[in-house]
Amino acid sequence: MRTNFSEEQLADPETAEANGILRTCVHCGFCTATCPTYQVLGDELDSPRGRIYLIKDMLEAGRPADEKTVKHIDRCLSCLSCMTTCPSGVDYMHLVDHARVHIERTYKRPWAERRTRDLLAFLLPHPERFRAALRLARLGRPFAGALPGRLRAMLDLAPAEVPAKGDDGPRVIPAEGERRMRVALLTGCAQRVLDPGINAATIRLLTRHGVEVVIAEGMGCCGALTHHMGREEEARASARENIAAWTREIAGEGLDAIVVNTSGCGTVVKDYGHLFAREPEEAAARVVAERAKDLTEVMTTLGLREPGGAPGLRVAYHAACSLQHGQRVREQPKALLRAAGFEVVEPRDSHLCCGSAGTYNLIQPEIAGKLRDRKVETLAELGPQVIAAGNLGCMTQIASGIDVPVVHTAELLDWATGGPKPRALADRA
Template sequence: VARLPRVGNRLAAMLDLAPARLPGREPTNRVGRFSPEGGPATKRVALLRGCAQSVLRPDFNAAAIRLLNRHGIEVVHADEGCCGALTHHMGKEASSHAHAKHTIDVWDAEIAKGLDAILVTASGCGTTIKDYGFMFRDDPAYAEKAQRVSSLAKDVTEYVAQLDLAATAESDLVVAYHSACSMQHGQGIRTEPKTLLKRAGFTVKDVPEGHICCGSAGTYNILQPELAAKLRARKVANIERIRPDVIATGNIGCATQIGKGTGIPIVHTVELLDWATGGPRPAALDGVTPRLEAAE
């Protein structure tokens, strides 16, 4: 009985994070191959569909596919399912390893056909996938396959940073870049996303105390809702201090967590890069106009 209030708080936190309505289904969310138009592909990559992100924000991967196709890269959506990151964070090894093994098997079959990279648009998932080689180092049946997958895994911004992006749209929007803990601390990716946004023509502002968590942290915002809410309030206050027009991040958990605490639109970094190089304006930016004066 004593545990009921805590369980109630967790349930309330989970319901609070759920969107009022789900977005429409993206045709690019299906399993399949997406090829460049107007010529043969120069490279071939797999893109993690993800579980939560494919339902909550399928527009993230849709933007990534458009951006990659526009630059001559074929994208494969395999039927890998959950990568096991969330249950891995919770210490549920049997469940996380079962999910990971299925993912490894599916991607290893694609590697055999030729893959230049395995791309991830959710940095929480990317951190775990890059760790597959270590997770299965003592498993004779999976050690080699897991290492192959990990060696090819990249955050989408790591890969796109190698491309010759040509910005075609001009924007005066001020972007606050939020670096997820799984991105900057877990993967050590700190400069690539900001550099890409600047190259694409956006004014990019660092968030004060950017090294501190927003409170999402996998399932932390559900299991520890009170502390997570305090971290979100601190993060949102720091973001709003720099008066951005839009927030960019590379993780669905952060986008959901921060988005519940502010009216400033939040998008994936790849959505802005897609828009700047010929793709559609992100739907979250409908009606958004640049501030006349950005805080310095």
């Protein structure tokens, strides 16, 4: 793609990077075949190629974002399926991230939309605030049908009961038997509140396989939720705390890996080096990013010990976009589940997003609902006894549209190697 930035514009490192990304696009349109929003909406401007044109026009002109550009950029899920498809290697992830930061700096959204985004940024990255909000949400559920779309979506996705708080405070959990690895675990923010059993299962699974697990003092939200809203400084503030916490552990007894069991978080943590490019923390951020691993990457390295007594259930594996496209972790989860004794099946169009995408199902509920319905249809036709995924957002989204238990991959692997039966399967034969 030909670009026409001025020398003055290219003196800005971020603009220069965007220019380099834009120039790699050859207009081939392969991305339109795998873009979920284009599949649903059929609008060229709701495809990666269309959004690239909008971003190029906005940045070259050096103008504030306008309503049209914001509309179509906001509709992007950042699922990154286009990056898996693109034959030219267009770095769409960083281009759309740059566009979102520019939008946040130059465009004033309608009042209701600003308040919604402010509320999400205030609540979701902070477990105690989020837990309190979920308790209040229970009071509003009877009136959900009378509320506007975004508020109704929030209540619809809120659990009927808020799980008891897990043991997620800073500590070191020793390995069982000989120590093979020492890792830090990102316990997350929303996940700690909505399903603390995932972290508990992860810790049991790792320690059972000879891993010492550190819950580092000072660690918190990874920054993904605010990052994808274009709130770059808020995202960096969250990430900065994690980098400091994990750097202390690396400098102390050392860390072989930083384990992430929510793939949306993992994609961002692995990109900390880019998030802090040209910042004082860049070197430390890159060290942290290099150690970040999805749980299934670590378990593949360790090797799954002889499975325990879990039955060979038919498991429909949902590949979270952030795992298969963002991190390019595709075969490990399925191989581990099969090794554990489960029958693993995959839906058609497994590359397409379920519509969760961080806060997308709260900000764009109508499109997210259509994507969920498509995903649920493809999963249901497999006749699964359970659905497995490696990302809490996907689990919540899919569970809202299907009467099949949805559990985290870690819970099934934990169960198969001697841990308890997942809570979601407790009342199933």
